[in-house]
Amino acid sequence: xxxxxxxxxxxxxxxxxxRIMEAVIQNSAVAIxxxxxxxxxxxxxxxxxELTGCKAKGLLGTGNHxxxxxxxxxxxxxxxxxxxxxxxxPKLYKDYSKSTLIRNGLHAEGWHPQLHGKDRYLAxxxxxxxxxxxxxxxxxxxxxxxxxxKKAEKESQENEQKMRAVFNQTFQFIGLLTLEGMLIQVNRxxxxxxxxxxxxxxxxxxxxAPWWTHSPELQEKVRQAVKKAxxxxxxxxEATHLDKEGVVHNVDFSLKPVKDKDEKxxxxxxxxxxxxxxxxxxxxxxxxxxxxxxxxxxxxxxQAELIQAEKMAALxxxxxxxxxxxxxxxxxNLQGLEYLKSILPPDKAYIDTIESLIKSNxxxxxxxxxxxxxxxxxxxxxxxxxxxxxxxxxSLFFVDPQxxxxxxxxxxxxxxxxxxxxxxxxxxxxxxxxxxxxxxxAMPQGGRITVTASQVEDVLKRKILQIVISDTGxxxxxxxxxxxxxxxxxxxxxxxxxxxxxxISKAIIESHKGAIGAESKYGEGTSVTIDxxxx
Amino acid sequence: MxxxxxxxxxxxxxxxxxxxxxxxxxxxxxxxxxxxxxxAGIDLARRYRPDLILLDIYMPKLDGPEVxxxxxxxxxxxxxxxxxxTALVKQxxxxxxxxxxxxxxxxxxxxTSDLISQIKGILKR
Numbered sequence: 001x002x003x004x005x006x007x008x009x010x011x012x013x014x015x016x017x018x019r020i021m022e023a024v025i026q027n028s029a030v031a032i033x034x035x036x037x038x039x040x041x042x043x044x045x046x047x048x049x050e051l052t053g054c055k056a057k058g059l060l061g062t063g064n065h066x067x068x069x070x071x072x073x074x075x076x077x078x079x080x081x082x083x084x085x086x087x088x089x090p091k092l093y094k095d096y097s098k099s100t101l102i103r104n105g106l107h108a109e110g111w112h113p114q115l116h117g118k119d120r121y122l123a124x125x126x127x128x129x130x131x132x133x134x135x136x137x138x139x140x141x142x143x144x145x146x147x148x149x150k151k152a153e154k155e156s157q158e159n160e161q162k163m164r165a166v167f168n169q170t171f172q173f174i175g176l177l178t179l180e181g182m183l184i185q186v187n188r189x190x191x192x193x194x195x196x197x198x199x200x201x202x203x204x205x206x207x208x209a210p211w212w213t214h215s216p217e218l219q220e221k222v223r224q225a226v227k228k229a230x231x232x233x234x235x236x237x238e239a240t241h242l243d244k245e246g247v248v249h250n251v252d253f254s255l256k257p258v259k260d261k262d263e264k265x266x267x268x269x270x271x272x273x274x275x276x277x278x279x280x281x282x283x284x285x286x287x288x289x290x291x292x293x294x295x296x297x298x299x300x301x302x303q304a305e306l307i308q309a310e311k312m313a314a315l316x317x318x319x320x321x322x323x324x325x326x327x328x329x330x331x332x333n334l335q336g337l338e339y340l341k342s343i344l345p346p347d348k349a350y351i352d353t354i355e356s357l358i359k360s361n362x363x364x365x366x367x368x369x370x371x372x373x374x375x376x377x378x379x380x381x382x383x384x385x386x387x388x389x390x391x392x393x394x395s396l397f398f399v400d401p402q403x404x405x406x407x408x409x410x411x412x413x414x415x416x417x418x419x420x421x422x423x424x425x426x427x428x429x430x431x432x433x434x435x436x437x438x439x440x441x442a443m444p445q446g447g448r449i450t451v452t453a454s455q456v457e458d459v460l461k462r463k464i465l466q467i468v469i470s471d472t473g474x475x476x477x478x479x480x481x482x483x484x485x486x487x488x489x490x491x492x493x494x495x496x497x498x499x500x501x502x503x504i505s506k507a508i509i510e511s512h513k514g515a516i517g518a519e520s521k522y523g524e525g526t527s528v529t530i531d532x533x534x535x
Numbered sequence: 536m537x538x539x540x541x542x543x544x545x546x547x548x549x550x551x552x553x554x555x556x557x558x559x560x561x562x563x564x565x566x567x568x569x570x571x572x573x574x575a576g577i578d579l580a581r582r583y584r585p586d587l588i589l590l591d592i593y594m595p596k597l598d599g600p601e602v603x604x605x606x607x608x609x610x611x612x613x614x615x616x617x618x619x620x621t622a623l624v625k626q627x628x629x630x631x632x633x634x635x636x637x638x639x640x641x642x643x644x645x646x647t648s649d650l651i652s653q654i655k656g657i658l659k660r
Contacts, residue, residue: 324593327622328548331644335554338647342561358646365644 031143034129035078037136039063051143053116069112069122077106077126078139102127109146121150173211173241173251173272176258179265181206181226190272195244206270214242222255229255229268241272250276319371326368334361370500381424381511383535388421388453388465389414395432396451399440407446415454421465422535427508431516434501435469435528442473442526455534463534464514470527476520484518539566540658543583545576545602546591546620555589558647573597577605580612587654589641592621616657620645 025032025043031051034043040063044056052068059065066073077096080088081104089096089106099105105127112120126141167174168188176185183206186198194210201209207222218239225235236254243249251272258267337358344350389412396410439449450470458464476484476491483489485506509516513533520526542565546552552569559565568583570576573594580588588606592599599619606612618639639657641650 324622327643328551331620331622332548332551332554334644334646335551335558339554339557339561342558361644 031145032140033059033065033078033143034138034140035065035076035082036138037082039079039082041065042138043140048143051116051120051122051145069115076141077108077124078141081106081126081128081139082136084136099125099127101125104128119147120145121147171274173270173274175206175270177206177226177255177268177270179230179268181223181230181268183209184267193241193243193249193274211241211272212239215240225255226268229257230265232257232265238275239272248276249274250279319368323368323372327365330361330365330368334358337361370504381427383422383424385420386423386425386428388418388467391423391425391428392432392451392453392467395429396436399433399436406440406443408440408443409448411448411450413450413452415452418453419455419463419465419534421532423512423532424508428512431505431508431530432467432469434505438501438528439469439471439473439526442471442475447472447525458531465532465534467530467532468527469530470525472525475522475524475526476518477522481518481520485516540564540587540654541583541585542567542587542589542654543576543580543585544569544589545571545573545594545599546589547571547573547594548591555647555650559651562647562651564651573599573602577602577609577612580606580615581609584611585615587658588615588617590617590619592619618654618657 022043025034026045028045029047031048032043032045033041033048036042040061041056041059042061044054044059044065046056048068049055054068059068066076066079069076074092075083075085075088077093080086080092086106089108093108093110095110096106096108099107101107102125105125107123107125109121109123112122115122123144123146124141125144126139128136129138129140131137167185170187171189172187173190173193174187175183175190177183183202183204186201190211191198191201196210205223206212206226207219212219212222221237221239225237229235234254234256236252239251239253241249241251252275253270253272256269256271257265258269260266337354341351341354341358344354392412392414436449443449448471450468452466452468452470454466455463456466480489480491484491485502489503506516509530509532515531516528518526518528542559544552544555544567546569549571552571556567556569559567568579568585570579573596576588576590590599590602594602603617603619606615606617616639618641620641620643622643639653641653645653
């Protein structure tokens with residue numbers, strides 16, 4: 001049997017070694033105490049005195065070492081080792097383990113409130129001491145005050161918990177990628193969106209994760225973004241994600257390189273902000289703006305119409321008074337001229353003069369009638385279902401003789417299955433005749449009139465009937481085109497135009513809730529368009 | 536003068552009355568009495584008993600419809616046809632010999648030939 005070497009040392013050397021050992025223990029910066037097999041304190045070093053505030057003097061040779069740590073009796077780790085009662089450990093310490101440093105040693109730690117004036121977190125390391133025969137003769141226990149380390153560790157844990165809470169509670173979609181684009185972290189919001197679990201997406205290339213798989217273009221864009229971000233660039237673009245229900249979300253996506261303290265890129269940080277509602281709000285705002293603009297335009301139109309209606313009412317009163325005041329003298333003139341005609345000798349010169357005066361008289365009467373007709377819009381509409389080709393053809397019938405005279409070609413293009421429209425036949429005929437006469441007058445040297453009728457959609461996508469009458473005549477000057485529907489505006493004053501035909505036509509079309517407009521190129525021709533609602 | 540159509544014209548336009556009378560009587564078919572005074576017109580109608588009365592609408596003192604009311608209220612004149620002459624009509628509102636609510640209207644100005652054909656048309660009915 002190999003006996004321990006020291007036992008072979010001479011007695012003086014042993015004593016010296018014992019003194020050295022005692023000095024080592026005594027002067028160690030680590031708090032140490034030693035119990036003999038009877039649990040009596042045989043060493044209590046200076047560091048231990050400083051840590052616990054209990055002097056060795058009062059403890060050596062006693063079993064009162066526990067008083068340094070507790071206010072009632074309980075075994076220390078060294079006591080457990082001496083008694084070999086490891087099963088007691090769980091009752092006494094929350095944190096304990098077998099020592100990783102010393103064979104058969106034990107490690108435990110815990111908070112000790114107000115130990116020598118301070119709350120301290122102590123780590124105990126206790127180990128058995130055997131004699132040459134392997135019999136336990138003592139146990140040594142070291143104490144380390146690791147309060148600062150523990151506090152720092154606790155703070156660090158709390159910080160991490162806070163960070164993790166933020167990471168998982170935020171509405172933003174956040175993850176963490178390796179420089180190659182592997183997903184290594186992902187937050188709750190991002191997972192909830194796609195209804196998935198971290199285990200199903202972590203370790204995958206980011207662009208192959210479900211946020212992107214609905215669009216190969218986006219996948220490629222993300223792959224390229226990873227490359228660029230790994231090279232140090234900040235990437236940001238608008239993207240879409242499909243959620244677990246297949247609903248599209250608009251996302252403001254960005255990818256940032258994350259650097260360590262040496263400015264080396266270590267991770268990539270993908271972030272996504274759901275901007276679907278923002279975009280919807282933006283769109284609604286734009287729509288509201290447009291509505292407001294529309295209201296404003298309608299308001300201005302209504303205002304203009306009211307002003308126009310006011311003017312028309314005034315004109316109506318004026319026209320009525322004028323008609324009464326002028327028609328009576330006209331009636332006298334006409335009767336007087338007819339009387340003269342009957343009594344004068346049948347001389348051609350007399351007759352021609354009087355006929356000419358009678359004609360002038362009747363023309364003045366016609367102007368007054370037109371004025372009255374315009375100023376007091378027509379009697380209530382007599383609406384009936386009208387066959388549009390028949391209406392157009394019957395209106396052309398009145399002006400047709402002029403076409404042969406003027407060398408005008410007429411072309412009619414009526415769409416098949418034209419809808420029936422409820423109109424006042426006579427008033428609409430008056431409108432069409434007015435427009436046809438204008439077309440003929442614009443082509444004294446001949447030309448072509450084209451009449452088309454078709455069903456089209458207006459700007460509000462409502463189906464309407466559209467009649468277009470185009471001529472190849474002299475056209476209307478740009479300055480005049482906006483005025484042709486104004487009362488008393490005429491480009492034919494010298495040939496007897498009263499300037500009321502188109503104004504009356506406009507009033508009639510508007511009383512049918514339709515619209516009339518004209519386009520013209522001076523020298524090339526004019527096109528009049530009538531839009532009528534299909535009732 | 537038997538056989539001639541007797542017309543009473545009540546209109547405040549003296550010259551109009553004069554020329555209508557001349558033109559109608561010129562045809563040899565009419566005998567025309569004229570007055571500018573609507574009250575005198577009612578009296579003339581009672582005494583003269585014309586075949587037809589031409590009556591202006593707008594007149595001072597008494598307007599056409601009031602004169603007509605008086606004539607219709609009187610047994611002596613109630614059956615005489617009345618034709619209103621009016622300057623206040625719209626194009627298309629009155630055709631030849633127009634009748635609105637049982638009343639006859641002729642639009643001013645009117646040619647003699649139109650006037651005659653309308654008078655004859657009404658008297659035929």
